Amino acid sequence: MRQEAIGEAHSKLILVGEHIVVYNKPAIAIPCPLTLRARIKERNGEITISSQFYTGSIYDMPDRAKGILECVKRSFELCNKPMEGVQIEIQSDIPVGRGLGSSAASATAIVRGIYKYFNKDITTEELFSLVELAESYAHGRPSGIDMMAVVREEPIMYQRTEGASSLIAPKPFHVVVADTGTIGDTKKAVSHVKKMRSQRPWEIDHTMAQIEEIVIKAKESILTGDSELLGSLLTRNHEKLRELGVSVSSLDRLVEVAIRLGALGAKLTGGGMGGCIIALAKDIESAKTISTGLMENGATKVWYFSTNSKNWFTVHSGICVD
Numbered sequence: 001m002r003q004e005a006i007g008e009a010h011s012k013l014i015l016v017g018e019h020i021v022v023y024n025k026p027a028i029a030i031p032c033p034l035t036l037r038a039r040i041k042e043r044n045g046e047i048t049i050s051s052q053f054y055t056g057s058i059y060d061m062p063d064r065a066k067g068i069l070e071c072v073k074r075s076f077e078l079c080n081k082p083m084e085g086v087q088i089e090i091q092s093d094i095p096v097g098r099g100l101g102s103s104a105a106s107a108t109a110i111v112r113g114i115y116k117y118f119n120k121d122i123t124t125e126e127l128f129s130l131v132e133l134a135e136s137y138a139h140g141r142p143s144g145i146d147m148m149a150v151v152r153e154e155p156i157m158y159q160r161t162e163g164a165s166s167l168i169a170p171k172p173f174h175v176v177v178a179d180t181g182t183i184g185d186t187k188k189a190v191s192h193v194k195k196m197r198s199q200r201p202w203e204i205d206h207t208m209a210q211i212e213e214i215v216i217k218a219k220e221s222i223l224t225g226d227s228e229l230l231g232s233l234l235t236r237n238h239e240k241l242r243e244l245g246v247s248v249s250s251l252d253r254l255v256e257v258a259i260r261l262g263a264l265g266a267k268l269t270g271g272g273m274g275g276c277i278i279a280l281a282k283d284i285e286s287a288k289t290i291s292t293g294l295m296e297n298g299a300t301k302v303w304y305f306s307t308n309s310k311n312w313f314t315v316h317s318g319i320c321v322d
């Protein structure tokens, strides 16, 4: 056992296919360089947790965070340790409720930290099932893509019954992420789509089939490094998400602005109904121009980064804030 250990996790972006992935269709997610760290430190007595939102005993956390309690309990059990004697400090760059996977990243970083603290190795499968415990409280019945994208280090094609496969791009992509400043509600958006599907099954299934085609083409465009095609597929996907009723005017506006400023394409990312957009730029200079323009047109925060074709991690990045 160490006196202190740090677990880290990155955020994620759904590139294409959110919502249809809930219905066992494929989607593509990529890692996003915003990170969250969980510091596990020795302390006497019961476990405490401190974060931007809550500080106190792990047993008194608000109901929406109860999944974390279950996940920590199970991690201690699997490490054969009594559930006591540490404090957990969360420090995060990932905005909450913006579709960037902050809840999956919290659970991932905490589990990684606990295992490191007890000098125990963890497999991706074990990590996934512990994060799943926490996430099933946060999102009801998620598809699993957020967790999978956060625990993996590369872009993935994901389908609920098939799991994830890596997608290796032959060249970098240049990505812009802009925050509308409003919290999205994945649970609400998922139930909205479900309701629409029960009311107008033919129409919604048709839209979902069109999104599935977009995902298949997006996979090819990643594998061939065709950023223009990928960009146009993002914009088409956004139109389809609008048809599903999960976009809002602040998201539509940022998508329009990004395209007007030269983005190859743009769309909402994650559950929608608030949260962030993702845009693809032709190069890093264009990504910077689009980022500045998005800030001037209502975004509250913008991040841009270029991917590294080997492991998809950032080679250049920047941030614009109010």
Ligand code: MEV
Pocket (backbone or CB within 6 Å): 014, 017, 018, 019, 020, 021, 022, 099, 139, 141, 142, 143, 144, 145, 146, 186, 190, 269, 270, 271
């Ligand atoms: C949320 O990031 C993605 C959704 O498809 C929900 C899910 O897959 O669990 C909207």
